Amino acid sequence: VCGDYVGFFALGDDRLGIALGDVSGHGLGAALPMIEVRSYLRALVGRVVDPAEILAAMNDLLVHSPTPRFVTLMVGSLDERSRVLRYASAGHQGYVMDKRGEIDLLSSTGLPLGCVRDVEYSNGMERMMHPGDVVLLPTDGIQETLSPHHDLFGTKRMLDVVHKNRSLPAADIIAALHAAALRFAQGAEQQDDIAAVVVKFG
Numbered sequence: 361v362c363g364d365y366v367g368f369f370a371l372g373d374d375r376l377g378i379a380l381g382d383v384s385g386h387g388l389g390a391a392l393p394m395i396e397v398r399s400y401l402r403a404l405v406g407r408v409v410d411p412a413e414i415l416a417a418m419n420d421l422l423v424h425s426p427t428p429r430f431v432t433l434m435v436g437s438l439d440e441r442s443r444v445l446r447y448a449s450a451g452h453q454g455y456v457m458d459k460r461g462e463i464d465l466l467s468s469t470g471l472p473l474g475c476v477r478d479v480e481y482s483n484g485m486e487r488m489m490h491p492g493d494v495v496l497l498p499t500d501g502i503q504e505t506l507s508p509h510h511d512l513f514g515t516k517r518m519l520d521v522v523h524k525n526r527s528l529p530a531a532d533i534i535a536a537l538h539a540a541a542l543r544f545a546q547g548a549e550q551q552d553d554i555a556a557v558v559v560k561f562g
Contacts, residue, residue, distance in 0.1 A: 363390025364499045364555035365398055365433075372409045374440045380452065380497040380557050381433040390553070393429040397422070397473075401433075411435040411448035415470060415481040419450070422474035431473040434466070434497055438559070443489045448481050452497075459492025461523045466497075493561045494526050494533065501554035505541045513544045522558075530560040 363383035371377035381397055383390040400421050401414070408414050414435050422431060432451035438444075447454070451472035456464045470481035489495075498518065505513035518537065525536040537556060 362553035362555075363394050364501065364553040365394050366555050366557055367398065367401060369402070369405050371405060371437050375409070376438045376440060377405055378436040378438065378497070378557060378559065379433065380454070380499065380555065381431055382452070382499040382501075382553070382555075384430045390429070393425070393431070396425060397431055397433070401435075409437070410483070411437055411446055412469070412481040412483045415448050415450050415473065416479065419471075419473045419475075419479050419481075420477070423477050425474065430475055432468075433473055436495075436497075438489070443561070445487045445489050445495065446483055448483045450481065454495065454497040455519065455522075456487060456489075457494045457496065457519070457522055457526055458490065459526070461526065463519060489561045491561055492526070494522060494530075495557070495559040496522055496533075497557040498537075499553065499555045501550075501552040502537060502541055502556060504552055505545050505554070506548055506551055507544055508546050508548050513541055517544070530558040533558045533560070 363385055365381040367379040369377040383394045404414055404417050434449040434452040436447040449468045450470050451468050453468055454466035469484050471479050502518050503515050521537050521540045525533050
């Protein structure tokens, strides 16, 4: 029960849809608007396949929501035949790490959802995925994990964990990230919801 969302769905023939979202706030108060986001997204992906068009339609729905919240959302489309990754992002960012450890940033391509009407979203640069590539889509809860001394876990530590474990399966990379954040917190109270998607290419 939280304000983070992870979803996988079909986007037409041979294309896997991936979504990662984060509603402002956390816990139960953010969970209810996220249920609304999830419902809208599931309704849209059956008839809209372009990531940028999905975000534009989502924004039109959320800006008129009776429970307005700002939402960051990244929607990706992975063509299983061509291995091309396409994405659009409303205020969210992700990372692609190749087998050598080189990192490309998947930058935001538009405003968070629910802020203003009639926002135009664009798709980010397409990327051909190769064996050994790792896609990481985190919510900010990982980077903002606090130590007892109020230090942030941060993006560098997060990417270092992925780099160290990039040869492992996706589930093991997720487990390593979670374990590293817990060790860093040393029992300190979790400040925000945490979610991440890792896609590993064989």
